Amino acid sequence: MLKIKNIHANIESKKILRGINLEVNKGEVHAIMGPNGSGKSTLASVIAGREEYDLTKGEMLFEGEDISEMDAEERAHKGIFLSFQYPIEIPGVSVTNFIKTAINETRKANGQEEMKANQMLKLIREKSELLEIDRKFLSRSLNEGFSGGEKKRNEIFQMAMLEPKLAILDETDSGLDIDALRIVANGVNKLRSEDNAVVVITHYQRLLEYIVPDYVHVLYDGKIVKSGTKDLALELEEKGYDWIKQEVSSL
């Protein structure tokens, strides 16, 4: 589904990504971990096509198509979803209206008709129940005065509604209390299928107890320096990152 070959990326001419290779297939869950500032969010943003980042080298294919020149909206329409670490507020636009527009824009871009109102309502009801989201919450202005946990839950709601092919969840665990973490993780698990893939960026093994990854990658200084199974996340939780930094510096 996603094939990244040797990508290098800068922000304001500062080199952040220094040769990333990553292949994500349908049905897989990949976790990306790594110390603060190692480039995890940058990688997510570069895949999603946020324009602040300059891709200076490398190749990025999504379902066999080169996406490196596409803008973020086009990539979203192709089925790439990025949850934001710091979601934006849109006063006056409700959670429901925002998602309705997003769904219909995506359908339009893919040559489909707008979703019928009753079908949309059914979908909203189904997904909000799945994620245990209160009706009142759906009529609130997007992100305005949302608590950290509410913002995260809203993002997962957006993901559930849009049913992307590739979902990139950035620090989905930050700000969630234990119950919300479980609900969000269950929601992600229920949405997992043979046809989609998930990339989760997280600092803690805790989230990976709920969303069990097929692969765990460690990003350090703009490169993936180690990959493994979920056991690697356990090892990191126990030992921290120093041993990895030492391994890298002795190469």
Ligand SMILES: Nc1ncnc2c1ncn2[C@@H]1O[C@H](COP(=O)(O)OP(=O)(O)OP(=O)(O)O)[C@@H](O)[C@H]1O
């Ligand atoms: N807009 C920006 N302007 C300048 N530097 C930036 C910008 N965005 C990111 N950086 C820098 O790029 C580096 C990588 O940041 P990034 O957010 O990708 O790391 P991260 O691994 O996600 O970190 P964390 O775990 O702290 O969220 C950091 O040194 C950061 O300061």
